[in-house]
Amino acid sequence: MNDLLNATTVNKLRPLRTQQIRNTISMMMLGEVEEIRDIAREVLKIFGEYSLTDFIWPLKKLKVGKYEKRIDDIFNKFDPVIERVIKKRREIVKRRKNGEVVEGEVSGVFLDTLLEFAEDETMEIKITKEQIKGLVVDFFSAGTDSRAVAIEWALAELINNPRVLQKVRDEVYNVVGKDRLVDEADTQNLPYIRSIVKETFCMHPPLPVVKRKCVEECEINGYVIPEGALILFNVWAVGRDPKYWDRPLEFRSERFLESGGEGEAGPIDLRGQHFQLLPFGSGRRMCPGVNLATSRMATLLASLIQCFDLQVVSSDGQILKGKDAKVSMEERAGLTVPRAHNLVCVPLARARVAAKLLS
Numbered sequence: 001m002n003d004l005l006n007a008t009t010v011n012k013l014r015p016l017r018t019q020q021i022r023n024t025i026s027m028m029m030l031g032e033v034e035e036i037r038d039i040a041r042e043v044l045k046i047f048g049e050y051s052l053t054d055f056i057w058p059l060k061k062l063k064v065g066k067y068e069k070r071i072d073d074i075f076n077k078f079d080p081v082i083e084r085v086i087k088k089r090r091e092i093v094k095r096r097k098n099g100e101v102v103e104g105e106v107s108g109v110f111l112d113t114l115l116e117f118a119e120d121e122t123m124e125i126k127i128t129k130e131q132i133k134g135l136v137v138d139f140f141s142a143g144t145d146s147r148a149v150a151i152e153w154a155l156a157e158l159i160n161n162p163r164v165l166q167k168v169r170d171e172v173y174n175v176v177g178k179d180r181l182v183d184e185a186d187t188q189n190l191p192y193i194r195s196i197v198k199e200t201f202c203m204h205p206p207l208p209v210v211k212r213k214c215v216e217e218c219e220i221n222g223y224v225i226p227e228g229a230l231i232l233f234n235v236w237a238v239g240r241d242p243k244y245w246d247r248p249l250e251f252r253s254e255r256f257l258e259s260g261g262e263g264e265a266g267p268i269d270l271r272g273q274h275f276q277l278l279p280f281g282s283g284r285r286m287c288p289g290v291n292l293a294t295s296r297m298a299t300l301l302a303s304l305i306q307c308f309d310l311q312v313v314s315s316d317g318q319i320l321k322g323k324d325a326k327v328s329m330e331e332r333a334g335l336t337v338p339r340a341h342n343l344v345c346v347p348l349a350r351a352r353v354a355a356k357l358l359s
């Protein structure tokens with residue numbers, strides 16, 4: 001999994017991401033665009049819930065209750081899509097193996113690699129079609145909804161903090177200008193955008209809890225943790241803890257500026273080495289998509305800021321101005337923590353660059 005998402009592979013797929021602003025995960029994973037974001041969100045929502053049937057086993061067999069029905073519905077929506085794509089990609093892999101050039105089909109697709117593993121007789125570990133389907137769901141649910149959740153929170157924070165928004169916009173215009181669209185390589189020169197990404201993950205980690213199983217009895221702060229215990233690490237709470245962060249409830253991305261400014265948290269990164277900021281987990285099971293997710297998020301945010309003004313609308317469709325132009329920051333519970341209400345705003349195109357994005 002880490003090899004599939006290492007820096008080299010992710011870099012090789014950069015052209016594909018440039019063509020495809022939306023649905024990058026779908027393109028990288030399946031080689032085509034599949035609108036399964038809603039399915040991914042449903043999967044994560046149901047993961048975060050519990051069912052009575054988990055506690056009263058006989059009910060499970062009887063398939064009573066809405067929970068079981070929802071699981072079946074998700075499966076019935078997802079399975080035909082993935083069956084069809086597997087069939088198509090298996091054919092492409094076979095043709096390529098026979099030396100054929102398959103016109104019009106992208107290469108480097110993750111699913112192809114998994115299918116090649118599955119067919120490889122010399123592989124020590126056999127991977128089945130069911131496991132491939134499971135991995136695809138994992139990638140989609142881990143990679144699609146969490147990114148959408150993070151982008152929505154970042155935009156909401158920027159809308160509610162016009163001072164920060166202005167600073168970021170100035171940075172994008174100073175570094176990239178208005179004659180071309182910002183791209184992934186530019187983000188290296190956009191420290192303010194990168195600080196926004198970190199601050200968003202700190203205040204709104206899309207996956208609020210990281211879990212581990214204790215493999216050996218140990219003692220932490222006087223608490224004995226028995227072997228086999230499930231440990232839930234509350235990333236969300238730590239990101240808002242005044243013990244670690246100055247004014248944690250204020251969206252103050254400057255704390256993450258690497259040089260200049262306030263920058264007191266500048267050296268803290270998202271790679272699981274700083275335990276006060278673990279939105280991608282830590283250790284061997286940490287998120288392999290961290291590079292992809294953070295660079296895509298920075299590019300997408302920068303391009304939206306470069307091209308659009310986002311106007312807030314009231315429930316009856318009126319454009320709100322000044323202090324009233326705020327969006328709600330209410331959260332919804334689940335395995336991810338998305339906004340309770342969809343972020344509804346009117347994008348107004350800015351500058352010449354917008355025409356490029358819109359075309």
Ligand code: HEM
Nearest residue numbers: 142143146147150206207279280281282285286287289293
């Ligand atoms: C905003 C974006 C994302 C966030 C916040 C996020 C967060 C996380 C977290 C917290 C974990 C658990 C880590 C642990 O237990 O230590 C995880 C695991 C995982 N993530 Fe992500 N992720 C994101 C994007 C992605 C993307 C883009 C991909 C793939 C394309 C991806 C693939 C995975 C996979 C496969 C795992 C399971 C790793 C394993 O169990 O070994 N994630 N992610």
